[in-house]
Amino acid sequence: MxxxxxxxxxxxxxxxxxxxxxxxxxxxxxxxxxxxxxxxxxxxxxxxxxxxxxxxxxxxxxxxxxxxxxxxxxxxxxxxxxxxxxxxxxxxxxxxxxxxxxxxxxxxxxxxxxxxxxxxxxxxxxxxxxxxxxxxxxxxxxxxxxxxxxxxxxxxxxxxxxxxxxxxxxxxxxxxxxxxxxxxxxxxxxxxxxxxxxxxxxxxxxxxxxxxxxxxxxxxxxTGFLTPTYGYTSRGGYDLAVPYFLNLAPNYDATITPRYLSKRGLLMGGEFRYLMPAYSGIASGTYINKDMETREKRWSYSVLHNHRLGQFMGLNFNLGLDWNGVSDDNYFRDFTSMGLNEADQTYLSKRATLSWSGYKYWNGYLMLQKYQTLQDDTLGRLYGQYEKVPELKVRGRRYNWNGFDVETDNTLTRFEFPTYFGDIVDLSRTDGHRAPDGTRFTSYNTISYPIVRPGWYVTPKAGLHVSHYSTDWYEEFGRYGFRSQAGTQKGSIDRVLPIFSLDSGMTFERSTTLFGKPSLQTLEPRLYYLNIPYKDQSDIPIYDTSISQFGFGSAFAENRYSGGWDRINNANLLTLGITSRWFDEDSGFERLSLQLAQRFYFEDQKVTLPGEQVRKRSKSDYLAGLSAALTDTLNTELAVQVDSADQNVVQSYASLRWKPKRLASVSMSYRYQQDPFLDERGNPLRYQLKGKETTSLSAQWPFTEKISGVGRIDYSIQDKRVTQSILGFEYKGNCCWTGRVVMQRYAVSKEKANSAIFLQLELSGLGSLGSDPMGLLRENVPGYESTTVPVPVKSTFERYE
CATH class of the missing domain: 2.60.450.10 (Lipopolysaccharide (LPS) transport protein A like domain)
Structure with a gap:
């Protein structure tokens, strides 16, 4: 109103x-x-x-x-x-x-x-x-x-x-x-x-x-009441929220939201927003004194803050805070009323960052990064991940310095793993440590000389990577003890490695036809050579490093390991890639794109993560990708990684999207990824996500002039279960109103799911009554369009007399 x-x-x-x-x-x-x-x-x-x-x-x-x-x-x-x-x-x-x-x-x-x-x-x-x-x-x-x-x-x-x-x-x-x-x-x-x-x-x-x-x-x-929202979820019951807005000042305000869930009770929520000349942010939280299901107090909070601290010694300083927490592991599973994003959170971030910039070519930050681990009992116990308490980074960049590009990245990080006491079955350690703590210093300095000419480029690059580790392995109790990959417990380790690369490419063009239309075709070969000498790193602990999935992004990368620099692969390899594109001659629209890539290794792999199998082949998997606009309404994407030895598919992705007219679209996708790295026992490494095989189908379609349907279903072939399903209907009235009903069911853990229903009556020129499912539909149904046509803003001269 x-x-x-x-x-x-x-x-x-x-x-x-x-x-x-x-x-x-x-x-x-x-x-x-x-x-x-x-x-x-x-x-x-x-x-x-x-x-x-x-x-x-x-x-x-x-x-x-x-x-x-x-x-x-x-x-x-x-x-x-x-x-x-x-x-x-x-x-x-x-x-x-x-x-x-x-x-x-x-x-x-x-x-x-x-x-x-x-x-x-x-x-x-x-x-x-x-x-x-x-x-x-x-x-x-x-x-x-x-x-x-x-x-x-x-x-x-x-x-x-x-x-x-x-x-x-x-x-x-x-x-x-x-x-x-x-x-x-x-x-x-x-x-x-x-x-x-x-x-x-x-x-x-x-x-x-x-x-x-x-x-x-x-x-x-x-100041006043905002539009109430209501709905129903299987874990919360009937859900009614009545927000009240407080206009405290032009630059700060608050919203108090009493929310009643029939299965849980009264959940009080609040949000405070502020915008000052030097800082701004949002602080929010919820609290329920006694959950009728768990009989316990439950709460959540979130603080986002950005602060311009000003200048000191020629540097601009900024403070950023992103600090979140909840009372228990199942808070989001029980109180999330819409969507899958919050319900499947595993780690809540607690991060504070002091950053600086503005002194010529230098910038950096000092960061404290901690986490709250949200357990899912159906998946087994999670023991958290390393926290950075703190991390200091200093970076320098100078480009086109007499033709050279010079870069330096320097990072000093203190890593600590969360400790546990008595809440883990068969825990025989008395100090609560589950992994070694330590400090790591890395410095990577590079110089390159890009040579760019019409139709081709060559970029030679040389770098030096310096690392120092100081590790707290802790004493050994019973059968638990922390040792490096080599079985040692060295407290101090240094590593120095040179890195050389040569990146080059060319672009050829020609006039041709595609689907009977005049087109411009390009052929873009690329050669990337990388050389890193071998150094034994098995004494170095693993803090934040894992294996990168092989793909078009990592095929031209220096290190096959992502995250930190706890492992730097030995390399004497050449990556060959080729891309061809077809553009409509008149509009320049990219109609078709093909990509191929493969790596050729000139020496065996010697650096591994603990438990990782050594590569024994001289060629990598084949990579192939295709993106095509088959017509103005039909698009497809294909990507595949094939084992070069036994021709097995390692991972693949395929999608098809058809949008023949407004309010009509159909999208299908398939994704497969095998467990890419297994240990000696055939189990996935703890540094890798497990393989998956999923399919997805989503659509929006008008059944009549007034009624249209919308839906999505995600199915895990590997787990043999539906992970998310959405079904909705929209009714467009003769004039000035639209009705929507949307039902959703989504997994909140390996064995549990939540069901929700949203009802909305949209009155043109007034607003909406009920829970708003529009964000849910836009996020989960590719190509979704609202049945309500936005009213264009009228000019003040439109009815000028």
Missing amino acids: DLLFVRKVCALTLLALASLANTGLAQAAPGIRIDEYPALQDSSLLQTAAGDKKNTVTFTDSAKADYDNNNSDITLRGLAQVRRTDAILKSDQIRYNTDSGEMTASGNTRFFKDGTLITGTGLNYNINTDSGKFFDPVFSLAGGGSGTASEAEALDENHTRLMDVIYSGCDCPEKFWTIQSPQVDIYDDENEGVAKNGVLYIKGVPVLWSPYLTFPVRAEKK
Whole structure:
């Protein structure tokens, strides 16, 4: 209901206050000279508003104009109008008394300002007292919507009262919905409107009533209730939230959200937003004193803060904070009402970063990174991951320095693994440590000389990587003890490795045809040579390093290990890649793209992660990719990685998307990835994600002119289960309304799932009632479009008279 009254106020406030109080007669009617009438020269009618309007020129016109010296009246008759650059007032007759300040417009009266048109049977207004009435106003707003009132009375320059108001944002001849109120008071200075006994009618049936409603006059923040949301989930039950917004100041505000879940109880939520000259952020949280299911207190919090600290010694300093926490492992599974993203979180970030930049070519940061591990008992116990307490990084970049590019990355990190005491089965260690802690320093310095010419490029690059490790292996208790890959416990280790690479490529073009259309085809070969000598690294601990999945991104990378630098592969290899593209000759649109790549190894693999099998082949897997716009409505993507020895598919991806028209789309995808790296026992390494095989089908389709369906299903072939399913229907009414029902079921753990249903009634020009599933549909259904066509913003000159 808020949007309704905002628009209503904008229209009628302009009518009763801005239009009349600021409308002057700087030029009298034809045939009348102002210098002949001294009373007019002193009249407040000639006084314009302060600010931007003080220099506004006012024009008048009419079929006949009279001035009565005895009564000090000026009268415009027949097509009378007062026109300024920002507003127009028309009427059959306009009369103004220079002594009393009374202005009267009678007959067919029209007022136009900023695209808003108001018509009525007349108006009386006193410029001296800033009071008056507009009779039987009918308004049509620039932003859409229209309404009527029996009268609009300006009680003073700040207070306007509207009587018997009927408003609708529906442009149909027969309004689907209206809002009616017997009295609406507008307080312009306070940006506040008060509607008494407002009732929402749908097809003439009252569905919502409010005895006292406040709303903002202008499109600004205003304290008050926001639109309630409601729905149902299988883990939370019936769900109703009624947010209350507090406009504390122009640059900070808060929202308090009581949320009742029938299976859980009352969950109180709050959010505080602030925007200061040097800092900004959002702090939010929730709390339930006693969950009816678990009988425990449950809570969550999140703090996002960005702070510009200013300059010191020529550097710009900034502070960033991203700190999150929940009361227990299942909080998101139980209280997430929409979508899969929050429900399957494993690690909550707790990060604070002090960064600096601005000193020539240098920048860096000091970061504290911790985590809260959210367990899923059905998947086995997680023991967390290494935390950085803290990490210091200093980076330097200088490009085109006499043709050279010079870079340096230097990082000092203290790694600590979360400790546990007594909550892990068969824990025989008494100190709670599950992994060794330690400190790592790395410095990688490179120099390259890019040679770029039309049609080709060559980039030689040389680098030196220096590392130092100081490790706390801890004492050994029972059968538990921490040792390196080599079985040692060296406390201090140094490593120095040179890295050489040569990257080169060419581009050829030719005119050809594709699908019978003139096209431009390119052929883009690329050669990448890499050389890194071997160094035994088996004494070095593993803090944050894992194996990169082989693909087009990693095929041209220096290190096959991602994350940190705990392992640097030995390399004497050549990567060959080739890309060919087809572009429409007229538009330049890329119609087809093909990619191929393979690595050739000139020496055996000697560096491995603990448990990783050594590569014994001289060639990598084949990589192939295809992206094609088969027609203007049909697109496909294919990617495959094939074992070069036994021709088995290691991983693959395929998708097909068809969008023949608006509100119609079908998308299918298939993804397969085997367990790429196994230990001696055939188990996936702990540094790797397990393999997967999944399919997905999503669609939006109109069944009739009014009814359309939308849905998605994700199926894990490997786990033999549906991980997510969405089914929804949308009904587009004849005019001004749309109804939606969306059902969703998604996995929140290996064995558990959550089901939810969302109902929404969208009233054009007013807003939506119920839970909003639009974000869910846009995120999960590729190509989804709302059945409601956005109303274009109207120009203020669209209905200019």
